[in-house]
Amino acid sequence: xxxxxxxxxxTLFTGAMALSAVATPxxxxxxxxxxxxTAKTTTTSINGQLDTDSIDVVKVTVPTNGELxxxxxxxxxxxxxxxxxxxxxxxxSYEFTTLGDIFDYLRPVKLTDVExxxxxxxxxSSAINYGVNEKFLTEGDDSYESLTGEYLPLEEPSPxxxxxxxxxxxxxxxxxxxxKEYKDSxxxxxxxxxxxxxxxxxxxxxxxxxxxLPLNKTFTGVANDLDPMDYxxxxxxxxxxxxxxxxxxxxxxxxxxxLYDANRKGVKNFEYVANRQATKLTSSTYVNKGTYxxxxxxxxxxxxxxxxxxxxxxxxTKSVKRSNVVxxxxxxxxxxxxxxxxxxxxxxxxxxxxxxxxxxxxxxxATMTKAIKLNKKGGNLYVALKKSTLAEGxxxxxxxxxxx
Numbered sequence: 001x002x003x004x005x006x007x008x009x010x011t012l013f014t015g016a017m018a019l020s021a022v023a024t025p026x027x028x029x030x031x032x033x034x035x036x037x038t039a040k041t042t043t044t045s046i047n048g049q050l051d052t053d054s055i056d057v058v059k060v061t062v063p064t065n066g067e068l069x070x071x072x073x074x075x076x077x078x079x080x081x082x083x084x085x086x087x088x089x090x091x092x093s094y095e096f097t098t099l100g101d102i103f104d105y106l107r108p109v110k111l112t113d114v115e116x117x118x119x120x121x122x123x124x125s126s127a128i129n130y131g132v133n134e135k136f137l138t139e140g141d142d143s144y145e146s147l148t149g150e151y152l153p154l155e156e157p158s159p160x161x162x163x164x165x166x167x168x169x170x171x172x173x174x175x176x177x178x179x180k181e182y183k184d185s186x187x188x189x190x191x192x193x194x195x196x197x198x199x200x201x202x203x204x205x206x207x208x209x210x211x212x213l214p215l216n217k218t219f220t221g222v223a224n225d226l227d228p229m230d231y232x233x234x235x236x237x238x239x240x241x242x243x244x245x246x247x248x249x250x251x252x253x254x255x256x257x258x259l260y261d262a263n264r265k266g267v268k269n270f271e272y273v274a275n276r277q278a279t280k281l282t283s284s285t286y287v288n289k290g291t292y293x294x295x296x297x298x299x300x301x302x303x304x305x306x307x308x309x310x311x312x313x314x315x316x317t318k319s320v321k322r323s324n325v326v327x328x329x330x331x332x333x334x335x336x337x338x339x340x341x342x343x344x345x346x347x348x349x350x351x352x353x354x355x356x357x358x359x360x361x362x363x364x365x366a367t368m369t370k371a372i373k374l375n376k377k378g379g380n381l382y383v384a385l386k387k388s389t390l391a392e393g394x395x396x397x398x399x400x401x402x403x404x
Contacts, residue, residue: 030095034059034088034171039068039193046172046189054176056187057092064167066195072133072159074188082189083130083173083226084163086203092173127226128202133159161306163222164199164211204231207264207293216391218312223253223296228303232294232311236287238389240315243284244272244294251279253307254299259283262291286318317344317385317393325383327400329374335359336369341387348372349382354395378402 036059037046048056062068072080085092096102174187200221204211210231213219221230236242248255259270272283296309324338337346340363348358358381359372374381382395 030097032057032093032095034093036061037191039063039066039191041193041195043190043192045073046191048174048187048189050174050176050185050187051095052097053095054185055092056174057088058172058174058189060170060172060191062165062167062170062193064195065165065197065201066193067162067164067199068170069160069162069192069194070129070131070172071190072131072187073190074186079133079176080187081130081132081175083127083175084161085126085171085173086128087126088171089126092171126203129161129163129222129224130226131159131161158306161222164196164201164220166201200230200232202227205229207231207233207260210293213294213311213313216312216314218310220308220310221296222306222308223255223298223303224306225303228301229295229297232296232313234292234294234313236289236292236315238315238387239288240286240317240387240390241284241319241393242287242292243314243316244270244282245312245314246272246281246296247310248279248281248307249309250303250305250307253303253305255303255307255309256297256299257281257283257311258295258297259285260293260295261287267292287315314391316391317341317387319393320383320385320396322396322398325381325396325398327372327374327381327398329376329378329400329403331403333372333374333403334369335372335381335383336367337363337383338367340366340368341385342366343388345386345388347384347386347392349384349395350379352380352382352395352397354382354384354392374400374403376403 032051032055034057035046035048037044038061046058048058050056060068068084070082070084072082090105094105096105172189174189176185198217198219200211200219203209205227210233211219213232213234215234219232223230234242242259244257244259246255246257257272259267261267267285267287269285270283272281274281294311294313296311298304298307318341320337321339326336328334328336335348340346342363342365344363345360346363346368347354347360350356350358359370361368361370378401379399381398381400383398384392384395386392
């Protein structure tokens with residue numbers, strides 16, 4: 001599958017890409033008028049008008065952690081895109097009415113730094129989500145041709161997007177994404193905010209800003225072309241098998257899940273297994289007590305379009321080794337277990353689904369023998385361990401012979 005390049009993305013948003021701020025001669029530029037609004041739980045309309053740069057900016061205050069929904073409500077055959085960002089770059093803060101304004105802006109930059117500054121102009125690090133209306137890509141439009149020729153087009157352009165956000169200040173950057181001229185430059189957006197738990201909170205692109213992921217709780221998130229990476233923080237109170245289960249709504253996004261320890265080192269043996277459609281994934285590895293970080297990212301840090309995903313982490317007790325279990329089927333049948341974690345509960349079942357419990361006891365020593373009732377014809381036992389602070393581990397199948 002072909003990748004969308006930075007050049008194509010620049011065309012996609014007609015220059016509306018986030019960048020790191022550099023020294024700006026404010027005297028040469030006119031400060032852009034920025035409207036302000038507060039995210040509310042009721043549907044709120046934002047009526048605006050694009051300026052001569054085909055840009056308008058709305059500052060949005062989010063009162064508490066939650067999810068913000070943004071919708072382009074007024075298409076009218078306009079090629080509009082809306083990008084949600086965590087900060088404003090000078091191209092959003094100031095109006096560039098002439099080519100001379102841009103030259104004035106770049107004048108303080110040393111010739112040796114031009115390449116890095118141009119790279120910053122295409123840096124999308126502050127963009128966290130976006131939406132486009134149905135008229136954004138139309139045949140004959142330059143942006144459409146550039147994307148459907150050599151590059152990958154957006155598979156499902158959508159005028160609506162949702163994003164989990166921390167309480168704070170954000171910006172909606174509205175641009176005329178189509179290169180066609182239109183007489184009416186007005187537009188209308190609607191927003192709706194919902195205080196929510198169990199969602200990723202942008203921006204969480206590194207360990208420092210990672211979203212806390214409590215054990216045994218399913219969190220949802222979204223990855224997209226402009227924000228292809230999310231971090232989650234997992235605190236493990238006791239050593240055990242860390243199990244990660246995830247889903248993805250877009251198999252083409254090819255999301256990957258990497259586990260790091262507190263020292264930024266990748267945890268070995270953490271390899272995820274996907275189903276045929278690559279939309280359900282599971283990974284498990286043994287970890288010690290401590291803090292860990294799960295990074296969700298597209299393949300090669302690229303995501304095609306939007307991909308909603310879910311993430312659940314749990315730590316379960318390490319399974320007992322088959323070699324550490326001995327079963328004697330006799331007049332007085334017994335089960336002996338070795339290398340037990342003292343304090344853990346030992347559960348013995350007669351079925352793999354762990355619905356029929358044969359016996360249960362607490363490990364008071366590393367080696368224990370218990371009397372047990374068995375089928376005289378032989379069969380299987382399923383032994384599982386559970387530490388008090390962890391979930392019960394996977395059951396170990398232990399076959400036993402018929403009684404002697």
